[in-house]
Amino acid sequence: MPRIVSLIASATEIVGALGQLDNLVGRSHECDYPEAVRQLPACTRPRIAVDGNSQEIDRLVKESARTFVSIYDVFEDVLERLQPTHIVTQIQCEVCAVSLRDVEQAVARGIKGHPQIVSLQPDSLAGIWQDIRRVAGALGIPGRGEEVVEALQGRMRQLSVPGAGAGPRVACIEWMEPLMAAGNWTPELIAMAGGVNLFGDAGKHSPWMSWQQLAGADPDVLLIAPCGFDLARTGQEMYWMTGRPGWRDLRAVRNGCVYLADGNRYFNRPGPRVVETLEILVEILGNASGKPLADARGSDQSHDREGVVAHSWRRYDELVTWR
Numbered sequence: 001m002p003r004i005v006s007l008i009a010s011a012t013e014i015v016g017a018l019g020q021l022d023n024l025v026g027r028s029h030e031c032d033y034p035e036a037v038r039q040l041p042a043c044t045r046p047r048i049a050v051d052g053n054s055q056e057i058d059r060l061v062k063e064s065a066r067t068f069v070s071i072y073d074v075f076e077d078v079l080e081r082l083q084p085t086h087i088v089t090q091i092q093c094e095v096c097a098v099s100l101r102d103v104e105q106a107v108a109r110g111i112k113g114h115p116q117i118v119s120l121q122p123d124s125l126a127g128i129w130q131d132i133r134r135v136a137g138a139l140g141i142p143g144r145g146e147e148v149v150e151a152l153q154g155r156m157r158q159l160s161v162p163g164a165g166a167g168p169r170v171a172c173i174e175w176m177e178p179l180m181a182a183g184n185w186t187p188e189l190i191a192m193a194g195g196v197n198l199f200g201d202a203g204k205h206s207p208w209m210s211w212q213q214l215a216g217a218d219p220d221v222l223l224i225a226p227c228g229f230d231l232a233r234t235g236q237e238m239y240w241m242t243g244r245p246g247w248r249d250l251r252a253v254r255n256g257c258v259y260l261a262d263g264n265r266y267f268n269r270p271g272p273r274v275v276e277t278l279e280i281l282v283e284i285l286g287n288a289s290g291k292p293l294a295d296a297r298g299s300d301q302s303h304d305r306e307g308v309v310a311h312s313w314r315r316y317d318e319l320v321t322w323r
Helices: 009-017 035-039 054-066 076-082 100-108 125-138 142-159 186-192 211-217 231-236 263-267 274-288
Strands: 004-006 024-027 044-046 072-074 086-090 116-120 169-176 179-181 221-224 258-261 313-315
Touching (some): 009 024, 009 116, 009 125, 024 076, 054 169, 100 116, 116 125, 142 274, 169 186, 169 211, 169 263, 186 274, 221 274, 231 258, 263 274, 274 313
Parallel strands (some): 004 024, 004 086
Antiparallel strands (some): 044 072
């Protein structure tokens, strides 16, 4: 039987979707779903203070990059004790999760058993589907991988809104200070939800942007979903947006079409719950257009009156105190 260590949260969810949770023996410090994985040994930790604000985190990340020092520790002693046959990591972003380089360096220093390293690169929806197939193939269950991909794609087809290109113009923000737009798979999801994506390209890294660019585009809908931030933390840091000159002049602000979403569990987690991310987008754009909320087909989470997944998104209200 395989002994799997997943060092990226989305891969842990892929392992679960493939029916292999019983073979998961270790995780990263960020792996939090399904809930049961929290009981497994954590094999990593961040080297920087991740409880700082957006600007502070950005500064620390860039300092680490300049000195070629990883922002994560890999616990080689824990890996040695767990004796994994497979270690799942990624090469998409050295900021978002433990990288292939971090794992290779740890293995090179003497982990016994020569575990197979499975490296993922989810830069688009096609990349996510390929990553699911890659994990399934490494575990010797390629047929199960195809079943999972087909099921997820089927759910997304049901959710997709017809008439792409005719909906509201959407700016999705992945980081608030400095400003970064969402790229990779997010532009594809916005289009499937019926919106017109203004910044970031499908299949390409998320781009930095200026406030002048955002204000000049004057989106119909402004969606804030920072990488690694849940809904409450996003709300707490909205001062980076509301304090900018001309904030109240934006069309989305005037029309009450500024939305916050959980960028940690959904928008920046390229695994099976990309379907739930699409559901959230369909609901947000429907809400912005005054339409009824989308039917929450296939969601595995509790529903509430505002969102398909409880606590996943909210319309921004400056009068609300975020905790």
